[in-house]
Amino acid sequence: MKTRRTFIKEFGGIAAVTCCGAGMVTLLEGCTSVKSIQGSWENKRLKVSLAEMGDDKFAIIRFDKLPAPIFLSKNNEKSRAFLMLCTHNECELKATGTYLYCPCHGSEFSSTGKVLKPPAEDNLKEYPVTADNTTIYIELN
Numbered sequence: 001m002k003t004r005r006t007f008i009k010e011f012g013g014i015a016a017v018t019c020c021g022a023g024m025v026t027l028l029e030g031c032t033s034v035k036s037i038q039g040s041w042e043n044k045r046l047k048v049s050l051a052e053m054g055d056d057k058f059a060i061i062r063f064d065k066l067p068a069p070i071f072l073s074k075n076n077e078k079s080r081a082f083l084m085l086c087t088h089n090e091c092e093l094k095a096t097g098t099y100l101y102c103p104c105h106g107s108e109f110s111s112t113g114k115v116l117k118p119p120a121e122d123n124l125k126e127y128p129v130t131a132d133n134t135t136i137y138i139e140l141n
């Protein structure tokens with residue numbers, strides 16, 4: 001017969017391994033780095049140089065007048081920009097190569113701003129994006 005202490009020792013260890021295993025997947029996915037770029041302000045728009053983006057599909061655009069950075073998803077057809085502020089309780093999100101996650105309560109969002117995992121219920125705030133041959137413009141108004 002197992003004592004309470006033996007039970008906790010055995011099953012607690014299994015639980016810890018399981019948790020670490022699941023966490024490991026998240027950590028590995030989270031290892032993909034996303035480039036961080038300082039945006040500049042011009043004509044009421046946040047401006048990002050395409051040369052700085054390079055071939056990267058995603059970038060974090062920092063601009064000190066915003067409550068959080070912008071997650072920019074670059075696409076030949078249509079680029080999209082999302083405020084990296086969790087819609088659950090306004091924690092700043094972290095970006096991986098494929099999705100955004102909230103360090104406060106664990107919500108996850110796709111690179112297109114959709115909620116993937118609660119407790120957040122609303123998609124991320126999106127800003128209109130335009131571009132020319134050299135620059136991406138994010139309309140913040």
Ligand code: FES
Pocket residue numbers: 086087088089090091102103104105106107118119120
């Ligand atoms: S503030 Fe992001 S999940 Fe709660």
